[in-house]
Amino acid sequence: VSKPFHAGDRVLFIDHKERRYLVTLEEKGEFHSHAGFVAHANVIGHAEGTTVESTKGAKYVVMRPTLEDFVLEMPRGAQVIYPKDLAPIAMLADIGPGHLVFESGIGSGAMSMTMLRAGARIVGYELREDFASRAKKNVASFLGEEATERFEVHVRDSYAGIELPGQGRFDRAVLDLPEPWQVVPHLASVMQAGGVMVAYTPSITQAVKVREALLGNRGEWVAMRTLEVLHRTWHIEGESVRPDHRMVAHTGFLTTARLLTAR
Ligand SMILES: C[S@@+](CC[C@H](N)C(=O)[O-])C[C@H]1O[C@@H](n2cnc3c(N)ncnc32)[C@H](O)[C@@H]1O
Numbered sequence: 321v322s323k324p325f326h327a328g329d330r331v332l333f334i335d336h337k338e339r340r341y342l343v344t345l346e347e348k349g350e351f352h353s354h355a356g357f358v359a360h361a362n363v364i365g366h367a368e369g370t371t372v373e374s375t376k377g378a379k380y381v382v383m384r385p386t387l388e389d390f391v392l393e394m395p396r397g398a399q400v401i402y403p404k405d406l407a408p409i410a411m412l413a414d415i416g417p418g419h420l421v422f423e424s425g426i427g428s429g430a431m432s433m434t435m436l437r438a439g440a441r442i443v444g445y446e447l448r449e450d451f452a453s454r455a456k457k458n459v460a461s462f463l464g465e466e467a468t469e470r471f472e473v474h475v476r477d478s479y480a481g482i483e484l485p486g487q488g489r490f491d492r493a494v495l496d497l498p499e500p501w502q503v504v505p506h507l508a509s510v511m512q513a514g515g516v517m518v519a520y521t522p523s524i525t526q527a528v529k530v531r532e533a534l535l536g537n538r539g540e541w542v543a544m545r546t547l548e549v550l551h552r553t554w555h556i557e558g559e560s561v562r563p564d565h566r567m568v569a570h571t572g573f574l575t576t577a578r579l580l581t582a583r
Contacts, residue, residue, distance in 0.1 A: 342393040398427035424478035429455030501533035
C-alpha cells in the first residue's frame with residue numbers, strides 16, 4: 321500500500337491532457353500553472369491518485385513518478401538515454417544485483433539510475449564535474465541515499481585508460497560517449513572473462529567503429545551484435561485502432577559483446 325504524501329516527496333501533477341509536472345512537496349509550497357495554483361497542503365496527507373483542483377478550476381491527478389516519468393522530467397545537463405533504450409540496454413548488459421559495472425559517460429544519470437535500481441554497483445568516469453554532480457543529485461533524489469553508496473563517480477577521461485577498481489574486476493561495462501571505440505581497448509584489462517559490454521551510439525558509423533575496436537585484438541570479444549529498438553505507439557479509441565501517425569524513428573544503436581579472455 322502506498323504511503324500518503326508528505327512534505328519532501330517528489331510528485332507528478334497530471335492534467336486532463338496528460339501533461340506532467342514534477343513537483344517537490346513543501347508544507348507551504350504552491351504549484352503554479354496557467355490555471356492558477358494548488359497549495360501543496362491540499363496534497364500532503366492524501367493518498368496516491370488523489371485529484372486536486374487549482375484556484376481556476378483545473379483538475380490534476382497526483383501520483384509519485386515512476387522511473388520512466390522521472391528520467392523524462394528530471395533536471396538534465398547532458399542528453400539522456402530514453403526509457404525505450406534504457407530497459408533494453410539493462411537487459412543486453414545483463415545488469416543485476418551486485419554486478420560491478422563500469423559506466424562512461426555519466427551525463428545526467430538516466431542510465432545509472434536504471435542500473436542502480438536493478439541492484440548494480442557502478443564505478444563511473446565522467447569528464448564534466450557539473451554533470452557528475454547533477455547525476456549524483458538525481459540518483460539521491462529518486463533512489464535515495466542507499467543507492468548513492470553504490471554509485472562512485474570519478475571526474476576522469478575514460479579514453480585515457482581505466483583503473484582496476486578496489487572492489488575487483490568489472491562484470492559489466494556500459495558506454496555512452498562520443499567515441500566509445502577509444503574505451504573498448506581498455507576494457508579487457510579491467511573486466512572479468514565472460515563480462516558483457518554495451519555501447520550506445522546515435523550514429524551507425526560510431527557503431528561500426530565500436531565493432532572494429534572489438535575485433536582489434538582478435539578473439540578477445542565474442543557474441544557481437546548491433547541492434548536498434550523501434551518503438552511504435554498505437555492509437556486506440558473505439559473503432560479507431562491503428563498505429564499513431566508519429567513515432568520517434570531513431571534514437572541510437574546498441575552494440576554488445578562478451579569478453580572471452582581477460583588481459
Ligand atoms: C550523452 S551523455 C551520457 C548520458 C547518460 N548515458 C544518461 O543516460 O544520462 C555523454 C557524456 O559523456 C561524457 N564524456 C564525453 N567524453 C568523455 C570521456 N572521454 N570520458 C568520460 N566522459 C566523457 C560527457 O561529458 C557527457 O556527460
